[in-house]
Amino acid sequence: MSESLVQAIASNQPELNVEMLEDIEIEKLGEGNAATTKEKENEKSKKRKTGAPAERIALCKYIILDELPFKAAEKEGFKIFVAEICPMFQISSGYTSGGCKREFSVSPRLTDIVGKSIGELLVDVVTQWLLPRLFSCTLDNAAANDVAMRHVHSKLNARNILATNGQYLHQRCVSHIINLVVEGLEDIGMSVIRGREAVKWINASPSRSRSFKDIAKIAKVDTSKFLCMDVPTRWNLTYLMLEAALPYEPAMRLFQTMNPYFASDLKERNHRKMSIGVPTELDWIEVKRMCGFLEQFYNLTHLVFGSHYFTSHQVLMELCDMIGLITDLEEDEDDGFRNMVMRLRLKLGKYWLEETKLNPKMNKILYIAIMLDPDPRQKMKHVEYCLKLVYGSTWANELLE
Structure with a gap:
């Protein structure tokens, strides 16, 4: 504040002295500084946002x-x-847009619109590529794809492009169906959870991993693989985790005695209000059984994933082995394991099994493909054997007819 202004105010208001005016000036300067600080904070906030x-x-x-x-x-x-x-x-949130799938599945109108769009695209591709004949299309199992195939069938069959009048047109992806079936294993068992938590604890830091590797050498573990983490919702990764962990059973027992924190930390962890703890000898037996069970599904998915060789003629044999394994395990003494296997059979039956009537979702080309295999052993007799193994003689003969 200038001296002339101070004198003018003092002359008009005698009760105000110079000290009071200086206080006013300081207060105004403080307000100015506060405003400046606020502006700077706003600028910082904008910078933070950008x-x-x-x-x-x-x-x-x-x-x-x-x-x-x-x-x-x-x-x-x-x-x-x-x-x-x-x-x-x-x-950023860890939640995904999984709810969109539910909205999509419960909206028939949206399903029809998307399905027809996919169907139109397929028809356009067949037209542009000048394909004289179309035998089959392999698609994921989804409601929109069902609509798409009906649209393709109606359009292309009228133009006499579909082989066998489109009888084998829609082939549902075998790998996708296996994933749908096996991913329902929510109650995978406490033994597997103990194994998973033990692997997670060891891999939680480099020092723990190094210490465990040293103990594995002492225990003379003979394997080239090390412990790997899984994703609980991905059954194939769970299988790989169990397969890698099984050879380390003696190393984990020794590690438990040499590192007391290993057992105490796992004991403090809970799953459904139950203490987890370290894997016991019985747990390793159960893990070995589960690993052998998941191996069947894992091998089949790898088989049908191939893109540089024919796969359709091998599906029926693998499917029969899988169903035979499920049938044997349905008589298992373990109630939890038996219930899990029965749920798998129900889901598998939804897509493939034809125990009492023909299944519209089961493409019969999987039966025919095995007879087209150049291997002389894979002919009609083998198809008959597989069907009788799965369904019994009476219904298998009807299917063969």
């Missing part, structure tokens, strides 16, 4: 470098901390 990708990358580095689970960023304490230091930063 710099969100960089902050997300920094969050990823934090998770990776400290070997933390992804859910660490969704913990309540971490959210409070981030809200204090950077209110504008939005933490």
Whole structure:
């Protein structure tokens, strides 16, 4: 504030002295500084908002470098901390758009629209490629694909393009069906969960992994694979985890005695209000059984995944082996294992089995393909044997007719 202004105010208002005016000036300067600080904070907030990708990358580095689970960023304490230091930063959620699948499945109108669009695209492709004949299309098992195949059948059959009048047109992807069947294994058993948690504990830090490898050498574990983590919702990764862990059974027993934290930490972990603990000898027996069971499905998926060789003629044989295994396990003494196998059989029957009547979802080309195999053993007699093995003589003879 200038001296002339101070004198003018003092002359008009005698009760105000110079000291009071200086206080007013300081107060106004403080308000100005506060306004400036607020503007700077707003600018920083804008920068934070626009710099969100960089902050997300920094969050990823934090998770990776400290070997933390992804859910660490969704913990309540971490959210409070981030809200204090950077209110504008939005933490990405771990939730996915899985609900869209439910919306899609319950909306017949949307299914019809999408299915017809897929069908039109397939018809256009056949037309552009100048294909004189079309035998079959392999698609995932989905309601929209059912609509698409009906559309393709009506359009192309009228133009006499479909072989055998489209009788074998729609082939549902075998690998996709296997995944649908096996991914329903929610109650996979406490033994597998103990094995999973033990593997998770060992792989939680490099020092633990090194210590376990040293003990594995002492235990003379003969395997080239090391423990690998799985994803609980992916059955094929669970199989690979169990397969890799089985040879390390003696090493884990020795590791338990040499590292007391291994047993104590696992004992504190819970699953459905039950203490997990370390895998016991009975658990390893159960893990071995589960591994052998999942191996059948794993081998079949790898077989049909092939893209550089024919696969359709091998599906029936593998399917028969799988059903035979399920039939044997339905008489198992373990109630949990028996119930799990029975649920698998129901889901498998939805797509393939024809125990009492013809299954519209079962493409009969899988029966015919085996007879086209150049191997002289894979002919009609073998198809007859497979069908009788699965369905019994009476119904198998009707299917053969």
